[in-house]
Amino acid sequence: PRLSYGVIALDDELRRLCDGWGEPAISARRLLAGGPASVDAAFAALGGGYVRDERGKFKQLGYLKALATARLLELGFDVLLSDADAVWLGDPWPWIGSRAGGQPSADAGDLPLADVLASNDMPDLRRDGQPDSVYNSGVAFFRASPGGRGGRARRFALEWANRTLATGVIGNDQTEFNRLLRNRYIDGDYSCNRPECLARDPGMYVPYSAEWVCDGG
Template sequence: MLTFGSKAVTDFILNWVYNVEKIPSLKPYIVAVMDEELLRVCREKGIPAFHAQNSNIIGDKENLGGAVGQEKQVVSADKYYRQDGAAFKKMGAVKARVLQDLLEAGYNVFVSDADTVWFSDPWDIVGKEGVPSRSDSKLLREADILVSTDCIDYSEDLGPGLAAHEHNTGILWLRSTPSTIAFTKEWQVRALATTDGHDQTEFNRILKGWYEPGVEGRLSRDSGLDFPYMPAYVNEQDILVPTDPQRDLTVHGDKRMGMRPQMLEKAWNTFNRHKQQNIRDIYWMWRGRLKAAILPMAEFLNGHMYFTRRVQEYPGAAQPKVVHLTYQFGDTADYVYGKRQRLRELGMWEMEEADYFSKDDYIYITDVGSLCPASMPFLITL
């Protein structure tokens, strides 16, 4: 288990560690730090950590990635640079390089951002030696990449449409394969060079085929992969038959890539059959270069689903494995105020100072009845 952070989010790193420590099966874990200050804190507290290679580029405001039209960097590296597009995309490139190094060393890597909270481990879904695979996730063990989603429509969960939604790299599983390693190399180059996005933007564009792999420049959404993406297996009378991207994918005249006509019916039959059987598909993505799939929505929850819709409280809801505090209001370049407040409201913030509950003014509920006389008139304004 791996997370990334800088000193601006030190307490979020500590909150992440606190929750991971409660689940022994999530170990070993480690923190990739972006500065010496956070590294010092981790060492003082006995938290496994290392200094991310090339993270010094985040503090170099003149290093903008090389491409023409780059956004200027405003904040310094000691700020919450998610609010600064130039600094944040550089962190994304550093992140992709760290992942490349770990994958090349033979490690499978589960990444979860510092603004995630874990409730149980994911190994029955993503795969781990000695852990039986769940029946719905048996194909996921063959995926090079598994990623969470920003989708908020449950009807998409078991269908091919989910893979076409925005993927969120805040919860990401990478298997150590040649395809995944090649992907991380492409990812770090694209993340640093982008002029209209950041690492997650580029992750989505690469997977969905917006680029010719290794070729500078971008095609477009209209030149990416056709929907639906080709499944890695088709179901023929309940026998799983592997597909072959070299044989079964074709490039159209406009550089768009999709399944050959004879594959389309097989693919749709597979999607419908697997939805009935509660089996999650994996897909050929990155223009047929790797196999990817989306993690179950109900168990790898984004912030809207958990904190706003509270889907985990619905009757019969699955028990979530993790929640990621995706976008909400209230964060600034100085601090992640909005995300901290969300955690506070549901009792998931473990980093309060002791005097938080006693200093200054605060609102509290008393069991003393109202002192307002029943006869007092009320003024209602519109």
């Protein structure tokens, strides 16, 4: 099943606003009902209103966002996350691929086979994948497993949620999204959430001469 689109409403005010505009809204509280105690704590800490400039609250928002993604995957939905400030200039489904039907684009390559698809803020495709590129968690796709319970994408989203909850003082959901995609963590190890103790970024190119100097050679 695939819902065309819906707003994940983290508070009643947004849900009522969507209802007034005739926009489909999903109550995050209802979606995550019966979850761990950290869910209620996150909603209580989040409150309402604009929280982008409040690190603690913004971290809780990211946690709920990732957890809602995992829950939708568990229910069998493919999830295309799109922040409210994202603008789509065309239909992405022919490139992403969906179990809801439709033929993938001839240019889609292996994208319809991926469990998780990420985007970045680089409009120039020649810079895609460069060391200074950052994956943007504001637009990301997660594919539910045909076998049920969300599969690998759901497991990724759950770890994303838990890593976000345990992130450092200046971290947020995008910080952890990038660390996971770049394989910076040891599986199951939550003792480190600081850059200096993470595994080396395999995608970051460091000139040999710089490595030699840093190693004290």
